[in-house]
Amino acid sequence: MNKLELISMSWSNLWRTSVRTILTTAGVAIGTAAVVGMVGIGVGLQQTTEQMLGGLWDVNTVSVMPKYDPVDIAAAGDPFMMSVPSDIKPIRTLDDIALREIERIEGVISASPSLTISGVSLRAGKRQINTSLTSLKPSLEENSEDRLLYGRYLKENERNALLLGYTLFRQLTGEIEITDPFAQNAPPQEISETKPKAGLKPPLAAVTINFSRMNLQGQMENKIVRARIAGVLAQTGGMDDLSAFLPLKTAQTLQRWQLGTTVQQQRRDGYQLIEVLVESTEEVERVQQIILDMDFNVFSLQQILEQLNSFFVVVQIILAGIASIALLVSSLGIISAMIMSVYERTRDIGIMKVVGGSLGDIKWMFMTESAMIGFIGGIIGLLAGFAIIHLLNFVGSQFLAPGEATASLALLPAWLAGGSLAFATIVGMLSGVYPAHRATKISPLEAIRRE
Amino acid sequence: MPYAIKIDKLKHKFVFGKGFITVLDDINLTLESGEFVSLVGASGSGKSTLLNLIGGLCRPTEGEICIKGELLSRMNENQLAIFRRKHVGFIFQSYNLLPSLTAWENVALPLFFAGISKSKRMVQAKKMLEVVGLSHRLTHKPSELSGGEQQRIGIARALINEPDVILADEPTGNLDSVTSEGIMELLAKMNHEKNITILMVTHNINLTQNTRKVISLKDGRIERISDLSGIGAYSHEGDGFL
Numbered sequence: 001m002n003k004l005e006l007i008s009m010s011w012s013n014l015w016r017t018s019v020r021t022i023l024t025t026a027g028v029a030i031g032t033a034a035v036v037g038m039v040g041i042g043v044g045l046q047q048t049t050e051q052m053l054g055g056l057w058d059v060n061t062v063s064v065m066p067k068y069d070p071v072d073i074a075a076a077g078d079p080f081m082m083s084v085p086s087d088i089k090p091i092r093t094l095d096d097i098a099l100r101e102i103e104r105i106e107g108v109i110s111a112s113p114s115l116t117i118s119g120v121s122l123r124a125g126k127r128q129i130n131t132s133l134t135s136l137k138p139s140l141e142e143n144s145e146d147r148l149l150y151g152r153y154l155k156e157n158e159r160n161a162l163l164l165g166y167t168l169f170r171q172l173t174g175e176i177e178i179t180d181p182f183a184q185n186a187p188p189q190e191i192s193e194t195k196p197k198a199g200l201k202p203p204l205a206a207v208t209i210n211f212s213r214m215n216l217q218g219q220m221e222n223k224i225v226r227a228r229i230a231g232v233l234a235q236t237g238g239m240d241d242l243s244a245f246l247p248l249k250t251a252q253t254l255q256r257w258q259l260g261t262t263v264q265q266q267r268r269d270g271y272q273l274i275e276v277l278v279e280s281t282e283e284v285e286r287v288q289q290i291i292l293d294m295d296f297n298v299f300s301l302q303q304i305l306e307q308l309n310s311f312f313v314v315v316q317i318i319l320a321g322i323a324s325i326a327l328l329v330s331s332l333g334i335i336s337a338m339i340m341s342v343y344e345r346t347r348d349i350g351i352m353k354v355v356g357g358s359l360g361d362i363k364w365m366f367m368t369e370s371a372m373i374g375f376i377g378g379i380i381g382l383l384a385g386f387a388i389i390h391l392l393n394f395v396g397s398q399f400l401a402p403g404e405a406t407a408s409l410a411l412l413p414a415w416l417a418g419g420s421l422a423f424a425t426i427v428g429m430l431s432g433v434y435p436a437h438r439a440t441k442i443s444p445l446e447a448i449r450r451e
Numbered sequence: 452m453p454y455a456i457k458i459d460k461l462k463h464k465f466v467f468g469k470g471f472i473t474v475l476d477d478i479n480l481t482l483e484s485g486e487f488v489s490l491v492g493a494s495g496s497g498k499s500t501l502l503n504l505i506g507g508l509c510r511p512t513e514g515e516i517c518i519k520g521e522l523l524s525r526m527n528e529n530q531l532a533i534f535r536r537k538h539v540g541f542i543f544q545s546y547n548l549l550p551s552l553t554a555w556e557n558v559a560l561p562l563f564f565a566g567i568s569k570s571k572r573m574v575q576a577k578k579m580l581e582v583v584g585l586s587h588r589l590t591h592k593p594s595e596l597s598g599g600e601q602q603r604i605g606i607a608r609a610l611i612n613e614p615d616v617i618l619a620d621e622p623t624g625n626l627d628s629v630t631s632e633g634i635m636e637l638l639a640k641m642n643h644e645k646n647i648t649i650l651m652v653t654h655n656i657n658l659t660q661n662t663r664k665v666i667s668l669k670d671g672r673i674e675r676i677s678d679l680s681g682i683g684a685y686s687h688e689g690d691g692f693l
Contacts, residue, residue, distance in 0.1 A: 002566060002569075002679075005569060012551075013551075016551060055541075126631070225666040282596025347547075348549050350547075351547050351548075351549055351560075352549075352564070353532060354506075354508065354535065354541050354547070354559070355536070355541070355560050355564065355608065356532055356533065356535050356536070356537075356562065356564045356565065356612070357532060357564045358532040358533060359528060359529050359532065360529070361532075361564055374691070430573050443508075443509070444508050445503055445508045445509050448482050448543065448547050
């Protein structure tokens, strides 16, 4: 028996009892729509979370930190390892030798130490912001001009120059309230201003930086420097918006001043953080493992995402499980409809057997019919689920701030569409197993005697 | 001459309440290829049961049925279906057409199960409907046709896969005498032209005149086999039903 003809025959058989077919198909459609909608929300949540985290950290960046012997730290009386006392030495110093070793790992684009200078305040006119300065991150050293809103990147040994984050810059110019760090109420028209204007001089040319330190006598000392604003970064939505960057060498000099140490001491202590930029997201895990084997601690967005992913997989399985109940209930509908259909067509089945229809032919005829109910219901459910997801996103977008409107509440990825359609079809087909089995048990003789 | 049907020590019982009813007892019979045989007997004599056993629609309690060298008892239900598809055509008193299919599709149904492509089987079915004189009724549903026409479709369906044996269970039982005559002529023609062995259960004594052999059953046993091929020589013997 030809499979394609089987399908066309099942199709016409189904429409002989059109009301019943429509009702059972509707059951499958509701079940499929529930699966698509629920899992779609799970997927949407996952992606929104990933996007948010991706804004905070670079996906391709691995942060390397020195690793400490937990015994040493416990001995220092900090079982939670919240802070590392300065007299504890790491297992391996994160120094220039380590830096070069990391740079040589295959897949690493760049590795650069990251220093954070705290106790800094920036002042422009009457506005003053307490902040910290970060030595330039590798991901900012790529010469991609489209990340700049104004000006240029910093030169390696440039002194008295800063690269400012979007929000920080706007706060200094007075366009954004200083008390409003995430700029959620930034007027919408500002978004159009985030178009790159690289090369143009920033509207604010310079700021006054006030560095402070505690001297050995326990007194505050201040150092005031006038710095150019070399460039302003375009809005990222992440931490970079609030940061101010300076070249590494300058940062090191400032650190020595703040800690009162010498170049030799600084070299011996090594770095507290090295930011490694990896070629691609796929390489992150491998590079991370190599660095771990070098006896350093690592942190990456990838790590968090992996943990989050396994959490979201569980969430999605639970959502799919709940929604599947609707699909399983609809399968009961298919089963009873098919049993009725077998009963009504007992005589037909008998005749088919008499004229040479094999058990397989009869079985596949009914299984194809129920699989078709599943498939058609699946398609309708998929369309309904698609509509539900769009509706959710539309409603959701009404409650989100304009800047966040890109985030989706729910999503319909291809695997979900394909998977739910396949699931509906399989549920339909399996629902046909028992009725089809009953059909094969019909005695041809008994059947044709029925009038 | 090679035999078409060979039946050996056939016995068939039905379970009835706590006991049995012996429907067929010690049937031994050999039909040669191309024979046209009537099966007669009173109601309950086991005619239809014998026909169904030969067609593999049910299984005998004891004994063997062999058709074209194939032993039915050795086949499972699936093999029986394929065997019917290849070797046996059924014609029923109540036609047993599929009401949802057209005349054309009903005739082509055995070919559908044989896996023959749609275009091929439609050509064959059309030819067969021409043979039975119904080429103008291709797209009619059984409910739109007269009894005689429906039976012609039944015959066309029985013939389409060129069976060796046709088993007809009172093919004219629901038809008037004029229509019956036409059906009998058609069967005789098929028997003659295609050398198909036909075994026909009938109540109508007149119809046995078309056949060359008459087997009469009584209480599940073969009472008599009369050979009429000798130009009606036996018709004057007065064997009770002529």
